[in-house]
Amino acid sequence: MPLPLSPHSQAIADFLAALDGFPVLQGPRVRLRGPREDDAAALFALFGDARVTRFWSRPPMQDIAEARELIEQIHAGMQARSLLNWAIADENDALVGTCTLFRFDAAHRRAELGYALHADHWGRGLASEATALALDWAVDRVGLHRIDAGIDPDNQASRALLHRHGFLTEGRQRESFFVGERVTDSELLGLLASDWRQRRATAAAALR
Template sequence: MLRFDTLRLDTPRLRLRPLRPDDAPAVYALHADPVALRYWSTPPWDDPAQADELIGRDLKALAEGDYLRLGLQRHADGRLIGLCSLFAFHLPSRRCELGYLLQRGLWGQGLMHEALLALLDYGFGVLDLNRIEADIDPRNAASRRSLERLGFAEEGRLRERWIVAGEVSDTALYGLLRRDWAARVGAPLPRRG
């Protein structure tokens, strides 16, 4: 059985780690920003209790391996500045989806790129995934660039797939295969087990 509750991934500027109850104010601030949530699959939050609920769900889900969400904690000051996740696992197909959210004032410094390099390395290298997908709003330029910079390819459009607070939007579906990743890192990936 997978379990993620003790996972830590370190990058030059960040520690990726499971959320803790005392992260609730930072998690709330991330999800309450209407600009950062402009293209998200849910509306911005308006109740701090939503952060407590998310962290409570994570504690159980990470221990049971249902999904993996990690907070991005900055080495420099210990602050939690973002979230990234692997979810919707389909283990027979060795596939899951990727999600990510970074505090707005910190965009454009390559921080999420750094975090996602570590997360994808874990997904392909340790979890032995064959495919990681991202479902984004085609209008989300920063997300699109983030994915392309990591080697994801746009594979298709799904029309009117989302209705969020009454706004209908399409999906641009991106995919990254294990062999794409292996070519990118320049070495065959080890098989687990």
């Protein structure tokens, strides 16, 4: 029998349970929304690109049917409240990436962050903007205390993005996941809610 949750942890569990679909998060250039059936082609273009999946935990998609299946899995995960896998949509509402909060743990007030962006949009700061929207929501609305992230240690761009957001590299798991027959380590990073609030305050002060 699970232990009873503290009032704060129970509030997190209740908040997630009460969600009426994917929350829509709007930024200056991107919007996080739930994926739709008509996103399948764009999702296949994203995860069918070997440049994107080079550091991913699965090989590139080979057929659009895989993208359609992924959309179904995303909605099932939302229904189970096991993950929130948003579409990153551009100014035309076209899917250009994904941003995910998953492994929610209300008892310990934490979750994990993941993201992917189509290679055509790299270098524009869109992934940074999208993940900042998710972090704002996780800290301010959900009330999480900590956000984790795991990356391939060779993924320098992803590490740089997370470090800019205030994540700290906290360790490394050896040979922790396979992509086909290739096994790789995981670099483990963490962000506390207090870190994120301080990072935002510093950024806001710099703009004054």
